Amino acid sequence: MYWVEDFYSRTGQWWGRAEARLTDRDHHRVSLLHDHCGGAPKRVLELGAGYGATAVATAQAGHMVTAIEISDRIDFVDGLARDVSPGALGVIKDDFYTVRLDRPFDVVCYWNGFGVGSDADQRRLLERIATEWLRPGGAALIDVSNPFVWARWNGGEEHLMPAPERGYDHELHERTTFDPVSCVAVDTWWEASSPHQSISQFLRCYTPADLMLLLAGTGLQLTAITVGDRTFTPTPQPGLAELLHEHHEYLAVLRHNG
Incomplete structure (x- = not known):
């Protein structure tokens, strides 16, 4: 994963002036969080936060957010967080494979980034989510690249x-x-x-079946999938156009399998 920090920092220099802002996508992600986890205030950990726009939108919605991002993209977040209540958003510029956090979270989010590294890397991250960061009864919301x-x-x-x-x-x-x-x-x-x-x-891509194999032994279980505006259980869905043709990623909802 030698390339990660440089790639996202350099592309952030190219696009940050245009894209470091809150958009409908950020508010849609907050809606997905509410759909799957409820709207009551929660402690939320966001991995790979990029410019920080979704973390800001999540904090504005009343949640306590910790955002982790390794690249220089996160340097834009101060300009986006002016309307966030004091203490509602904490930003850590670090590698989420090695960072240490001192408290559990109700929700762990990883928007548009899962698949960096090897299968072993993904499994190690999933194990950290299950054993270190996610409280019992919590949920992880992870965007997964769709190979189709x-x-x-x-x-x-x-x-x-x-x-x-x-x-x-x-x-x-x-x-x-x-x-x-x-x-x-x-x-x-x-x-x-x-x-x-x-x-x-x-970007390592996973079908839902591949993802379920990856999850074995991590402490997490795939309980729902959202593709576009449709949510379904991870059961056979013959001819599902959203996965086959339309969306380059899907949202996996993961919960403790115990």
């Missing part, structure tokens, strides 16, 4: 022109590939002026 859609994007390329009026200052290229053996999507970016200085992120 990422595989369809294999070989895709984009050329993005600057749009300074919207906060995008760089001319960029993107190439997406997908390895069907390892089930890893590789998302590569480079500036048009520096084609030989590309950076990539590597």
